[in-house]
Amino acid sequence: MRTKFSDRDETMNTRTRHALALILLAGVIAAPAGCSKIDERLIGKWEAEIKAPAGIRTVMMLEFKKNGSMRVRLGKGGPVLGMRYSAHDGTITVTERGASQSIPYSFTDDRLVLSYPLLGELNFKRAH
Numbered sequence: 013m014r015t016k017f018s019d020r021d022e023t024m025n026t027r028t029r030h031a032l033a034l035i036l037l038a039g040v041i042a043a044p045a046g047c048s049k050i051d052e053r054l055i056g057k058w059e060a061e062i063k064a065p066a067g068i069r070t071v072m073m074l075e076f077k078k079n080g081s082m083r084v085r086l087g088k089g090g091p092v093l094g095m096r097y098s099a100h101d102g103t104i105t106v107t108e109r110g111a112s113q114s115i116p117y118s119f120t121d122d123r124l125v126l127s128y129p130l131l132g133e134l135n136f137k138r139a140h
Contacts, residue, residue, distance in 0.1 A: 049100040050080060054117075058124050058136035073139060082106070 054076040062072050073085040076097065084093045095108035104115045104126070116127040124136040 049098050050076075050078065051099040052078075053119060054099055054104070054124070057139035059139040060134045060136040062131065062134060072134070072136075074136060 055078055056076065058074045058076075060072050061069060063069050070087045070090075073083075075083045076099075080096055080098060082095055082097045084095070085091070093108070095106055097107070098105050099117070102116055102118060104117050106113050106115065118125045120135075122138065126134045126136065128134060
């Protein structure tokens with residue numbers, strides 16, 4: 013049986029995940045998204061454990077597709093956000109509802125490293 017305390021915690025976790033998704037996907041750095049270049053190394057599913065600003069740990073999953081679409085999910089069973097992307101010259105430009113954000117990226121061994129202004133570097137591994 014769940015207590016009111018655990019229901020409140022679950023609600024806070026859900027709200028924190030949603031807030032984190034908005035922070036990550038906000039158009040902090042506007043850039044043109046007209047480029048249709050795709051870095052083939054990105055194609056597929058990636059996952060990373062992240063620590064939200066409130067200290068809550070969760071999993072962030074990314075899926076890049078060849079057609080320039082991508083999906084982002086925070087937490088297992090969390091909301092899935094769909095958007096468009098292009099990637100070239102070490103920068104992924106993500107566009108959702110007209111707002112764009114440029115995110116520097118690199119590859120280290122078998123990991124995808126994204127550099128977010130608010131969260132620092134996130135290290136993603138290939139998901140199966």
